Amino acid sequence: SQTIHQWPATLVQPVGSPLSLECTVEGTSNPNLYWYRQAAGRGLQLLFYSVGIGQISSEVPQNLSASRPQDRQFILSSKKLLLSDSGFYLCAWSVKGQGLAGTSYEQYFGPGTRLTVT
Amino acid sequence: LAKTTQPISMDSYEGQEVNITCSHNNIATNDYITWYQQFPSQGPRFIIQGYKTKVTNEVASLFIPADRKSSTLSLPRVSLSDTAVYYCLVGDGSARQLTFGSGTQLTVLP
Numbered sequence: 001s002q003t004i005h006q007w008p009a010t011l012v013q014p015v016g017s018p019l020s021l022e023c024t025v026e027g028t029s030n031p032n033l034y035w036y037r038q039a040a041g042r043g044l045q046l047l048f049y050s051v052g053i054g055q056i057s058s059e060v061p062q063n064l065s066a067s068r069p070q071d072r073q074f075i076l077s078s079k080k081l082l083l084s085d086s087g088f089y090l091c092a093w094s095v096k097g098q099g100l101a102g103t104s105y106e107q108y109f110g111p112g113t114r115l116t117v118t
Numbered sequence: 119l120a121k122t123t124q125p126i127s128m129d130s131y132e133g134q135e136v137n138i139t140c141s142h143n144n145i146a147t148n149d150y151i152t153w154y155q156q157f158p159s160q161g162p163r164f165i166i167q168g169y170k171t172k173v174t175n176e177v178a179s180l181f182i183p184a185d186r187k188s189s190t191l192s193l194p195r196v197s198l199s200d201t202a203v204y205y206c207l208v209g210d211g212s213a214r215q216l217t218f219g220s221g222t223q224l225t226v227l228p
Contacts, residue, residue, distance in 0.1 A: 036218070043205070044162070044218040090161045106152065109161025 002027035006091050006110035013117055019064075019078040021113050023091030026072065031093040033074040034107065035066055038088040050074060051096070081117045089113045122206045127223040136193045138222050140206030143187050148210040151182060151189045156203045156221070165204075166191070193224075201226045 003026045013019060025031055032051055036044040046059045048066035056066050063082050067075045074091055091110040123141040130136045142151070150169045154162035166173055168180040168189070179192040193200060203221040 043203075043220040046218070088159065092161065106164040106167065107154075107162070109163070112159065112161055114159070 002093075002108065004091060004093055004108055004110040006089075006113055008113060009111065010114045011116070013081050013115065015083055015117055016080050019076070019081050019085070019115070021076040021089055021091075021115075023074040023076075023110055024072055025074075025093045028093065028095070029071060030096065031072065032096055033068060034092040034094075035064075035074065035076050036090040036092065038090065040087070044090065048076070083117050086115055086117045089115055122208055122219045124204075124206055124219060124222045126220065127225070129225050129227060130196055131227050132197055133195050136196050136200075136224060136226075138191045138193075138204055138206075138224065139188055140191070141188045142206070142208045145186050145208050146210065149186075149208050150210070151180065151186075152207045152209075153178070153180065153189075153191045154205045154207065154218070156205065162205060162218070196224075196226045198226050198228060200224065 005024045007022055032049060034049045035047045037047055038044050047064060048056055048058055050056050050068045053068055053071055056068060063085060064076060064078050076089060078085060090112045092107045094107045121144065128138060150167060152167040153165045155165050156162040166175055166178045166180045168182055170182050170186060173180045181190040181192065189206065191204060201224060203223050205218045205221040207218060
């Protein structure tokens with residue numbers, strides 16, 4: 001069976017410090033990978049997605065970057081955190097959609113990282 | 119991208135059936151509709167997915183009219199533990215399409 005891991009679970013970092021959040025997936029190969037952020041009381045904002053090693057697409061301009069050094073590893077980074085980077089960060093994976101009517105797919109989410117920038 | 123519109127919040131009582139409607143007027147031919155449930159401090163969890171007409175599983179039903187411009191998630195006999203945010207997504211499965219809206223906060227009251 002497939003599992004997705006995220007760490008750390010919680011993190012408190014000062015403004016201006018670097019960030020590295022890691023996500024790994026087990027039990028599947030060549031997945032699509034995603035990083036989301038959720039501010040308190042808000043919906044999920046897609047930050048990055050990746051369809052393969054070294055392939056990163058960014059949805060919004062921001063202070064963050066993402067990398068996919070291995071097929072099942074997705075890393076979210078920042079060189080200097082801002083207060084506005086606080087939030088709940090979720091990693092997710094999905095099988096690649098085929099764009100066919102009736103094709104079933106879903107996203108599987110990790111447990112998340114609660115980041116507080118002080 | 120097909121934009122979705124949902125009510126911001128809904129209240130219900132235990133034992134009632136709850137229907138949450140999502141509008142997606144510019145849904146494309148290859149798009150299908152997926153609903154997720156999210157509890158606080160957890161990642162969303164898949165509930166149900168459909169392309170047209172009606173789909174039913176052990177937790178919910180999804181009703182999609184012929185024009186597919188809207189969909190309705192139906193939760194039978196809700197309990198307190200169904201209090202959560204429910205998201206409607208529309209897409210064809212490509213990575214770019216999987217974007218969540220603001221969702222509907224469902225509160226089940228005793």
